[in-house]
Amino acid sequence: MTVAEVADKIKLKLHQQFNANEIRQITLLLLRHFWQISETEFYIEKQKKLNEQFDTSFLQSLNLLQQHTPIQYVISTAEFYGLKFSVDENVLIPRPETEELVNWIITENKGIKTIIDIGTGSGCIAVALAKNMKHTKMYALDISEKAIKKAEQNAENNDVCIDFFCNDILSENDFTQIKFDCIASNPPYVCESEKAKMKQNVLNFEPHSALFVPDSDALKFYRAIADFAILHLADKGKIYVEINENLAEETQNLFKQKGFGYTELKKDLNNKNRMLKIKFTD
Ligand SMILES: C[S@@+](CC[C@H](N)C(=O)[O-])C[C@H]1O[C@@H](n2cnc3c(N)ncnc32)[C@H](O)[C@@H]1O
Known part of the structure; x- marks a missing residue:
């Protein structure tokens, strides 16, 4: 197959499911994943002949995409904060909001x-922080x-400790005596x-234990984080x-009721409170 033939095959197979922009992104990701073809090569070397060794895996990946498998699981890779992460069905695909x-x-x-x-999860937050805060000791739990195995692999691949x-985190435990300057979650x-409003590619493939909470106790993780912070956050920690x-x-109210004197909301790029x-005090 040539680069152009690969692009045509992707379009033919996926045009009912994805718009033109999504198809271009998928094409670039698959070409890079299987044949290390860069974006520039894609545009200027359309007739380049590709190694046949990956033809079968490429066609299989189109079938997976047709079945709504997220592209990141198909190529086992996601990008986050400019870094590469290995992902599989045991971890959530890192999201831009989290960046x-x-x-x-x-x-x-x-x-x-x-x-x-x-x-x-994949370790995306901890690894991105470790990579950019060289003098900070990083811990992570799941x-x-x-x-954890995936996150360890991602830490190693990105060369951070x-x-x-x-x-x-929901059960009372004293797995550490450390006081942290910052808790991220x-x-x-x-x-x-x-769930009713969510897309099939999220609902059918991403781990539900990473996503969902019961409506009757939607803030249970924030309560646990607050309790953990009361024991393990340094006085001036955040x-x-x-x-x-x-x-x-x-x-916000949950943390206030737990005794935290300072809270600050921030919107994401979509203008949503995200x-x-x-902090304990201002
Ligand atoms: C929304 S995902 C976030 C994953 C990753 N930090 C990210 O931002 O992409 C939530 C994570 O919490 C973990 N988790 C769920 N219940 C937990 C619990 N009781 N204690 C500790 N971790 C838990 C899940 O396994 C999942 O990896």
């Missing part, structure tokens, strides 16, 4: 000693052993009742969490 949370933390916490990322804990926060845009006020910073 904004990471950016907020990096900007405001230069030179701090310790951070813990709660619910690390309940899922498989997620992180201490991982496999722990349940993107915990599960999508209400079960919101918490940064990603939040459900529909529960911004409730999440992040919250919390």
Whole structure:
């Protein structure tokens, strides 16, 4: 196959499911994944002949995409904060909103000693922070052993050192005596009742334990994070969490009721209340 033939095959197979821009993105990702063809080569070397060795895997990946498998799972890779992450069905695909949370933390916490990322999944938050905060010791935890394995792999691939804990943040535990200068978390926060509005590629493929909380106790992870912070956040430490845009006020109130004197909401690029910073005092 040539580059042009690959592009035509993708268009033919996926045009009913994806718009032109999405098809271009998928084409670039598949060409790079299987044949290391860059974006520039894609535009100027349309007749380049590609190694046949990957033809079968390429066609299989089109079938997976037709079945709504997210492209990141098809190529086992996601980009986050300019870094490459290995992903599979055991971890959430890192989202652009979470890059904004990471950016907020990096900007405001230069030179701090310790951070813990709660619910690390692929490790995207912890790894991106470690990569950009060279003098900060990074810790991360998740309940899922498989997620921790992925996160460890991603830390190694990105050449950063992180201490991982496999722990349940919802159960009382004293897995550490450390006081952290910063707690970061993107915990599960999508209400079960919101499933109806979600796309098949999220619902059928991404781990539900990473996404959903019962409507009856939608803020349970924030309560656990607050309790953890009361024990493990340094006096002048800060918490940064990603939040459900529909529960911004409730999440703020939860931390206030737990005794935290300072909370600050931040909108994401889509103008939705998406992040919250919390401190003991102003
Ligand atoms: C929304 S995902 C976030 C993953 C990653 N930090 C990111 O931003 O892409 C939430 C993560 O919390 C983890 N998690 C769920 N329940 C947990 C619990 N009780 N204790 C610790 N981690 C938990 C899930 O395994 C999942 O990796």
